[in-house]
Amino acid sequence: MKIQxxxxxxxxxxxEVEITPRGNTIEICGRNGQGKSSILDAIWLTLSGxxxxxxxxxxxxxxxxxxxxxxxxxxxxxxxxRKWTAEGRGSLTVASAEGKKFSSPQxxxxxxxxxxxxxxxxxxxMPPKEQRKALLDLxxxxxxxxxxxxxxxxxxxxxxxxxxxxxxxxxALAEIETPAADTPTQExxxxxxxRKLEEARRRKAEITGKQERxxxxxxxxxxxxxxxxxxxxxxxxxxAEVKQAVIPDVEAIEKSLLAIDQExxxxxxxxxxxxxxxxxxxxxxxxxxxxxQLEDLERSKREAFANAKMPIEGLSFDEExxxxxxxxxxxxxxxxxxxxxxxIAAALNPKIRVIxxxxxxxxxxESMELVNRMAEDLDIQVWLERVSDDDSSDxxxxxxxxxxxxx
Numbered sequence: 488m489k490i491q492x493x494x495x496x497x498x499x500x501x502x503e504v505e506i507t508p509r510g511n512t513i514e515i516c517g518r519n520g521q522g523k524s525s526i527l528d529a530i531w532l533t534l535s536g537x538x539x540x541x542x543x544x545x546x547x548x549x550x551x552x553x554x555x556x557x558x559x560x561x562x563x564x565x566x567x568x569r570k571w572t573a574e575g576r577g578s579l580t581v582a583s584a585e586g587k588k589f590s591s592p593q594x595x596x597x598x599x600x601x602x603x604x605x606x607x608x609x610x611x612x613m614p615p616k617e618q619r620k621a622l623l624d625l626x627x628x629x630x631x632x633x634x635x636x637x638x639x640x641x642x643x644x645x646x647x648x649x650x651x652x653x654x655x656x657x658x659a660l661a662e663i664e665t666p667a668a669d670t671p672t673q674e675x676x677x678x679x680x681x682r683k684l685e686e687a688r689r690r691k692a693e694i695t696g697k698q699e700r701x702x703x704x705x706x707x708x709x710x711x712x713x714x715x716x717x718x719x720x721x722x723x724x725x726x727a728e729v730k731q732a733v734i735p736d737v738e739a740i741e742k743s744l745l746a747i748d749q750e751x752x753x754x755x756x757x758x759x760x761x762x763x764x765x766x767x768x769x770x771x772x773x774x775x776x777x778x779x780q781l782e783d784l785e786r787s788k789r790e791a792f793a794n795a796k797m798p799i800e801g802l803s804f805d806e807e808x809x810x811x812x813x814x815x816x817x818x819x820x821x822x823x824x825x826x827x828x829x830x831i832a833a834a835l836n837p838k839i840r841v842i843x844x845x846x847x848x849x850x851x852x853e854s855m856e857l858v859n860r861m862a863e864d865l866d867i868q869v870w871l872e873r874v875s876d877d878d879s880s881d882x883x884x885x886x887x888x889x890x891x892x893x894x
Contacts, residue, residue, distance in 0.1 A: 488599070488839050489868040490530070492561040497553040498571075499525035504892050506885055508870075511862035514847070516875040517887035523872045526887065527843045530870065533558045533569045534600050534839070536579065536593050549573045562839065565589075567596065599838040607832035607842055611816070611824045615808025618816055622809055625798065625834055630791040636806045639784050646777040653770035656763050666757030674751040680744050687735035694732050701725045799830035825854050826861065833865045840867045847871035 493506045500522035506513070515523045532548060548571045549556040560567040568580045581592035589595050610618060623632070704722050792803055801812040809816040811827055819827070832842050844850075850858065850871075862869040885892055 488562040488564050488841075490560055490841055490870075491563050492559075493526075493530065494557075494559040494561075495526065495529045496557045497550040498529045498548055498556040498558055499550060501525045501529065501887075502550065502891055504887070506892065508868065511866070511868055512859050513868065513870045514873055514875075514884045515870060515887060516873050516884050519874060521887045522891075523874075523887050524845065526885075527845060527870055527872055529558045530560065530841070530843060533560050533567055534596055534841075536569075536596070565595075567592075600836065607828040607844060608825070608846075610828045610831055615815070615817065618809040619804045619807075622802070622804055622831070625831065626795045628791050628795050630787060632788060632791075632804070633806075635784050635788055639781060642777050642780050642784070646774055646781070649770050649773045649777065653767055653774060656767040656770065660760065660763045660767065663756060663760050663763075666753060666760055670753045670757045671750070672754065672758065674754050675747050677744060677747045677751075680740060680747065684737070684740045684744065687737050687740055690735055691737055694729070694734055697725060697729060697732075701729060798834035799827060802827060802830070821851070822854050822857050825850070825857055829858065829861050829867075829869070830865070833861075833867045836867075842867055842869050844869060844871045848874045 490508055493504070493508070495501045495504045497503070500520070504522075504526065506526075515526050517523050528548075554573050556571045558569050564584060566582050566584065568582075569577065570579075571577045579592045581589045581595055583589075610621060613621065701722065704725065708719065708722065797803070799811075803810045803813075807815070809827075811819050811823055816824065816827065829842065833840070836842065844858070847855075847858075858869055858871070861867075
């Protein structure tokens with residue numbers, strides 16, 4: 488549905504206006520203070536009621552000095568008439584083209600009029616998060632992107648930790664010399680060699696002591712001739728013992744112990760190397776598994792976006808906000824932003840195909856051409872307010888002067 492005819496009487500700055508629009512773009516032009524905004528506000532308030540009055544700051548819809556105001560919108564299938572009195576009362580009537588009145592007129596209109604219809608550029612002024620929410624409310628996805636983003640972050644963080652551990656294991660392996668293939672896997676026991684070493688040290692000390700004692704006795708033999716017999720006997724006895732004693736090779740045993748320790752060190756290094764290899768391989772497998780999960784999540788998002796019917800090609804979003812052709816919305820050009828805003832507003836209003844754009848004087852020639860082209864392509868009716876009294880353009884213009892259409 489579009490506006491077939493607009494009739495306004497005594498509304499704000501308008502005394503009496505009747506417009507039968509032609510084409511998809513209607514420019515409401517005129518100098519400042521002539522009533523341009525009043526026409527767009529009349530459409531807005533007639534369709535949206537109290538919520539529009541609050542948002543537009545219209546506390547007194549009745550023109551100064553008048554008793555009442557009336558706005559009538561002929562939308563083809565339905566005709567909407569709203570009245571206000573200077574005392575603040577109002578009434579709303581919605582009737583079919585055949586004249587049948589609807590019992591709950593505002594409820595009916597609320598089902599027909601979507602968000603952003605009366606200020607599509609409001610989308611460009613939203614914070615990125617609100618833009619994202621508005622788009623998600625419009626597009627019916629097969630997935631919950633917030634849940635997927637949360638799961639993505641969880642898996643991404645887990646993979647980051649595992650990759651760090653994997654890197655640490657690889658760094659530790661790099662510092663270790665690769666063990667020889669014939670290095671045993673079990674450490675050798677040094678207990679028997681330790682026991683032999685202790686016994687050898689004890690025997691060596693015992694024999695050394697006897698040698699020293701023998702030397703002492705020999706000295707005594709010189710000094711104590713009187714005890715020569717006893718000393719000789721004892722000396723012979725000790726000499727026999729010394730002759731029969733075999734001094735253990737302590738150094739050889741010590742070298743054997745050192746060799747065992749070195750061999751055990753190699754075995755421990757080989758075991759540590761093998762353990763690090765297993766851990767590195769395990770972490771790498773975990774990382775690959777998590778990477779696949781991340782890829783699956785990304786693929787599910789891409790498939791959901793591909794299956795979702797976006798208002799305009801190239802529109803998407805991430806966890807931060809809305810993207811257009813992969814670029815954050817706020818970094819897009821003015822023309823691109825206008826293109827997105829109008830497409831979203833049109834998608835939000837599938838039944839009443841009317842969009843109002845205030846402050847259209849800020850649009851340059853390129854943006855105006857874009858609005859005209861999109862209005863035709865999307866089959867919507869765009870009403871624009873512009874500061875101008877030039878009606879020389881080939882486009883559809885309505886010049887407002889002193890609250891009425893200039894003849």
